[in-house]
Amino acid sequence: MNKTFIIIQREFMNRVSKKSFIILTVLMPFIFAALIFVPLMLSMVKSDEQKNIAVIDHTGKYFPMMANDESYLFFPEEEMKDEFRTDTTVYSAVIEITDDLIENPDAAAIYSRKEIPQGLSRIVNNAINEQIRHDKLISYNIPQLQRIMNDFDQTYSIRTIKWSDDGSESESNAGVAVAAGMILTFLIYMFVMSYGGMVMQSVMEEKTNRIVELMISSVRPFQLMIGKIIGIGLVGILQLAIWGVMLAVILTVAGLMFGVSAMSNPDIMMSATSAPMPEPTEANAILASINNLNLPALGGLFVLNFIGGYLVYASIFAAIGASINEAEDSQQFMTPIVFLLIFALYAAIYSAENADGPLAVWCSMIPFTSSIVSMVRVSLDAPLWQTTVSLVILYASAFTLIWLAGKIYRVGILMYGKKPSLKEMIKWISYK
Amino acid sequence: MNEFFLEAQDIVKCYANHKALDGVSIKVPQGKVFGLLGPNGAGKTTLIRIINRITAPDSGKVYFNGHLSQPDDIYNIGYLPEERGLYKKMKVGEQAIYLAQLKGLDKREATKRLKEWFDKFEITQWWDKKLEELSKGMQQKVQFVITVLHKPQLLIFDEPFSGFDPVNAELLKREILELKNQGHTIIFSTHNMSSVEEICDNIALINHSHVVLQGEVNEVRSQFKTNTYRLGLHMGDELSANSMFEILSSEEKGGEHIYTIKKSSDISNSQLLSSIAAVNEVTSFSECLPSMNEIFIRTVENSKL
Numbered sequence: 001m002n003k004t005f006i007i008i009q010r011e012f013m014n015r016v017s018k019k020s021f022i023i024l025t026v027l028m029p030f031i032f033a034a035l036i037f038v039p040l041m042l043s044m045v046k047s048d049e050q051k052n053i054a055v056i057d058h059t060g061k062y063f064p065m066m067a068n069d070e071s072y073l074f075f076p077e078e079e080m081k082d083e084f085r086t087d088t089t090v091y092s093a094v095i096e097i098t099d100d101l102i103e104n105p106d107a108a109a110i111y112s113r114k115e116i117p118q119g120l121s122r123i124v125n126n127a128i129n130e131q132i133r134h135d136k137l138i139s140y141n142i143p144q145l146q147r148i149m150n151d152f153d154q155t156y157s158i159r160t161i162k163w164s165d166d167g168s169e170s171e172s173n174a175g176v177a178v179a180a181g182m183i184l185t186f187l188i189y190m191f192v193m194s195y196g197g198m199v200m201q202s203v204m205e206e207k208t209n210r211i212v213e214l215m216i217s218s219v220r221p222f223q224l225m226i227g228k229i230i231g232i233g234l235v236g237i238l239q240l241a242i243w244g245v246m247l248a249v250i251l252t253v254a255g256l257m258f259g260v261s262a263m264s265n266p267d268i269m270m271s272a273t274s275a276p277m278p279e280p281t282e283a284n285a286i287l288a289s290i291n292n293l294n295l296p297a298l299g300g301l302f303v304l305n306f307i308g309g310y311l312v313y314a315s316i317f318a319a320i321g322a323s324i325n326e327a328e329d330s331q332q333f334m335t336p337i338v339f340l341l342i343f344a345l346y347a348a349i350y351s352a353e354n355a356d357g358p359l360a361v362w363c364s365m366i367p368f369t370s371s372i373v374s375m376v377r378v379s380l381d382a383p384l385w386q387t388t389v390s391l392v393i394l395y396a397s398a399f400t401l402i403w404l405a406g407k408i409y410r411v412g413i414l415m416y417g418k419k420p421s422l423k424e425m426i427k428w429i430s431y432k
Numbered sequence: 433m434n435e436f437f438l439e440a441q442d443i444v445k446c447y448a449n450h451k452a453l454d455g456v457s458i459k460v461p462q463g464k465v466f467g468l469l470g471p472n473g474a475g476k477t478t479l480i481r482i483i484n485r486i487t488a489p490d491s492g493k494v495y496f497n498g499h500l501s502q503p504d505d506i507y508n509i510g511y512l513p514e515e516r517g518l519y520k521k522m523k524v525g526e527q528a529i530y531l532a533q534l535k536g537l538d539k540r541e542a543t544k545r546l547k548e549w550f551d552k553f554e555i556t557q558w559w560d561k562k563l564e565e566l567s568k569g570m571q572q573k574v575q576f577v578i579t580v581l582h583k584p585q586l587l588i589f590d591e592p593f594s595g596f597d598p599v600n601a602e603l604l605k606r607e608i609l610e611l612k613n614q615g616h617t618i619i620f621s622t623h624n625m626s627s628v629e630e631i632c633d634n635i636a637l638i639n640h641s642h643v644v645l646q647g648e649v650n651e652v653r654s655q656f657k658t659n660t661y662r663l664g665l666h667m668g669d670e671l672s673a674n675s676m677f678e679i680l681s682s683e684e685k686g687g688e689h690i691y692t693i694k695k696s697s698d699i700s701n702s703q704l705l706s707s708i709a710a711v712n713e714v715t716s717f718s719e720c721l722p723s724m725n726e727i728f729i730r731t732v733e734n735s736k737l
């Protein structure tokens with residue numbers, strides 16, 4: 001056991017003390033925060049740079065529909081002038097509407113010296129469509145049309161209230177739960193992929209370096225493998241912990257700086273940027289539902305799933321790394337694993353739509369997908385027994401896979417030359 | 433104290449398509465250098481791995497220092513594999529200490545011993561360098577130090593001289609003999625037969641998964657003796673053949689007339705010498721034992737048949 005500890009220590013220290021690890025760990029939260037705040041800031045910056053659009057509307061009824069917004073200012077013009085075609089003009093685009101568009105649909109066009117932005121076309125199309133719809137409705141001569149139309153324009157958002165076991169009611173918001181679940185799911189996916197890959201890389205390096213022969217004249221192959229898996233896993237957990245703390249701090253500070261009140265929690269930030277900026281009451285609702293998420297339980301299950309998922313895949317990666325001789329050969333074995341992981345990620349995304357559907361339930365039981373899918377389901381309150389069964393299966397498979405991988409690893413690391421087939425690898429398991 | 437530090441009895445090891453060892457038995461005497469010889473693919477590395485407990489034999493037993501080999505014995509073995517390898521990106525000193533710790537040394541003791549060895553090999557300035565920055569010869573030295581650092585009772589060197597220049601090979605040879613004098617038992621696997629004559633006390637020759645020759649070096653050599661002698665006579669003296677011997681060759685060199693003669697097998701050395709000395713001034717007389725190289729080639733060729 002002592003030997004395993006020495007190996008864990010080396011694997012851990014060796015990676016943690018690397019410059020690339022330190023830099024990446026420190027920079028990543030900033031990159032992450034930047035990903036959230038740069039679009040926010042850009043959208044603020046954009047309003048300073050509104051573009052002028054000339055509208056030559058001979059009918060006079062479409063222009064009023066074109067509302068100025070943060071990107072575009074619309075100005076009426078009497079007629080097409082030659083100066084619009086030169087680059088001295090103040091207008092970046094010219095819209096000309098020569099006739100009623102119900103009778104003559106080809107009568108409108110946008111001209112510009114530059115490529116016309118999608119956003120502009122969309123605004124103009126919407127404005128014109130709205131007017132056309134309006135005109136058509138009027139042509140039916142319905143009495144009190146204006147009142148009917150105003151009535152139509154109501155939007156409604158239903159309150160969602162969750163009953164808890166003790167009978168109390170609380171505001172819930174599946175959006176927040178799904179967002180939290182997806183973030184955790186994605187984190188597990190990312191870490192399993194990158195740290196599992198790291199295990200494979202490291203096993204392969206020892207094999208191709210030929211140091212492995214020296215190593216296993218001192219320690220049992222299994223100790224070497226498990227030491228590596230644990231050591232690298234701890235690096236992942238450390239990185240995750242650092243990121244968690246840094247992200248919380250950065251978001252709080254940035255939130256205060258930008259004066260957005262509800263930013264003390266990263267989860268809010270996510271949902272706030274992914275959805276359109278919520279109305280104040282809606283923000284309160286989101287805050288309320290975040291408070292209603294069972295964060296300690298969610299966090300605990302995240303750690304359990306994270307470790308279980310990592311162990312399952314790291315042991316597979318270790319077995320692969322031990323079996324192959326060159327990095328090029330790894331492709332063949334990696335591809336199915338990567339497919340499996342991507343499938344798990346997609347299953348998680350679809351599970352968010354229907355957390356109790358057969359796809360979600362089955363994928364949260366199969367150990368290769370469960371660690372990734374479970375987080376979405378857990379955040380949506382999957383039944384406790386299912387969560388428990390899922391974890392039991394996950395850990396049982398993790399330990400079985402580690403044991404099997406140890407058998408393959410032990411034989412594989414001393415096999416040089418030809419690339420083994422899957423059949424041979426399975427045969428290694430039964431070697432004495 | 434046992435006469436034999438290590439005994440392997442009837443080791444059989446099969447791989448998927450071939451038998452790597454088929455009933456191999458060796459006896460390695462305590463405190464001696466034991467040469468494990470054999471052509472490529474004969475099964476030497478497999479045997480070494482079994483002794484190191486890297487792989488288990490299909491059948492057969494290994495006795496280590498009198499008892500049946502057990503897991504903890506590996507702390508008493510230092511192994512220098514033929515395929516050298518260390519962590520390229522790790523610092524030399526750090527790496528050596530790590531590997532020593534895995535062999536059961538505590539960190540402080542490992543550091544202390546390592547400093548001594550590095551001073552001895554004049555590589556102290558490389559302590560904080562990454563291994564990949566060192567020349568190949570330098571890496572070999574580091575690996576040698578790592579092998580012996582934990583002062584194991586049994587040392588196994590697999591082709592230790594490959595990659596060393598003659599000066600460093602000589603240094604290494606001295607170190608190996610020094611280790612032997614300190615009481616270490618050494619297994620020495622090589623193709624380099626001249627070094628076998630210089631270093632080894634006993635040998636075992638493995639070919640096609642079997643031990644084909646085993647014993648003390650001088651005994652083995654005399655088994656292969658051909659009754660050939662090197663005789664030096666005073667310059668000007670001529671040797672005339674008689675029934676006791678025949679002359680194979682002659683040359684004049686360095687003030688001597690040197691003959692290579694082959695005596696009839698029923699004649700003793702003193703009879704031969706007195707008959708020659710009766711008529712000639714003998715300046716030197718020695719038996720020509722076959723070199724290990726010849727023995728190796730002859731045995732391997734014969735066992736092929």
